[in-house]
Amino acid sequence: MTLNHFQTLMLFALAVSLAFAFLSKHTMREQLRYAVWSFLGFLVVAIGIGWLMYPFSR
Amino acid sequence: METEPAATTAERLNPLLAVVAAAAAWLVPGLGHLLLRRWIKALVYFLAVASLAVTGLLMRGNIFHSNGADAFEMLGYAADIGSGVFYFLAERIGAAGPDVSHAAGDYGTRLIATAGVLNILCVLEAFEIGLRRRERGGS
Numbered sequence: 001m002t003l004n005h006f007q008t009l010m011l012f013a014l015a016v017s018l019a020f021a022f023l024s025k026h027t028m029r030e031q032l033r034y035a036v037w038s039f040l041g042f043l044v045v046a047i048g049i050g051w052l053m054y055p056f057s058r
Numbered sequence: 059m060e061t062e063p064a065a066t067t068a069e070r071l072n073p074l075l076a077v078v079a080a081a082a083a084w085l086v087p088g089l090g091h092l093l094l095r096r097w098i099k100a101l102v103y104f105l106a107v108a109s110l111a112v113t114g115l116l117m118r119g120n121i122f123h124s125n126g127a128d129a130f131e132m133l134g135y136a137a138d139i140g141s142g143v144f145y146f147l148a149e150r151i152g153a154a155g156p157d158v159s160h161a162a163g164d165y166g167t168r169l170i171a172t173a174g175v176l177n178i179l180c181v182l183e184a185f186e187i188g189l190r191r192r193e194r195g196g197s
Contacts, residue, residue, distance in 0.1 A: 001116035002162045011169070019176050022102050
């Protein structure tokens with residue numbers, strides 16, 4: 001089984017966001033909101049860091 | 059939504075239940091919460107830990123053992139063993155064995171470690187719920 005870097009990142013972000021949401025929030029609404037924001041945060045930060053590192057890859 | 063019955067702090071503490079729930083949660087992710095009747099949490103934690111651990115093993119990630127040569131390997135062992143049953147079944151799930159000569163294997167190693175650390179957090183929560191220290195019931 002092979003996932004590329006982005007697919008692995010998506011899986012990591014999804015699993016960790018869900019677990020953190022249920023660990024830290026109490027109501028379903030709070031958990032859902034936290035999970036979505038956390039997931040998007042992981043993606044945005046990872047893509048942002050990727051872009052920042054791009055000039056150094058050449 | 060599950061709610062906890064009103065009781066005094068002294069009546070709510072249950073160390074035996076906490077230890078049993080924590081041990082179950084470590085051995086099988088989500089099982090501790092299942093024993094504590096936190097159905098949704100049990101399902102979410104199992105799916106989160108299982109998806110990370112199984113994917114990591116199928117990507118041929120490396121599993122660290124207790125006889126690690128350096129601090130990094132010992133830290134890896136401490137993280138990996140957190141995933142309980144997935145650590146013990148690692149050789150069956152990832153029958154092809156570890157291969158970190160490719161990027162996928164390296165990603166797999168990180169996913170396995172993440173699964174273990176995530177489950178350790180779930181174990182701590184199961185212990186806490188078992189002690190009935192939580193003021194509010196969760197889902």
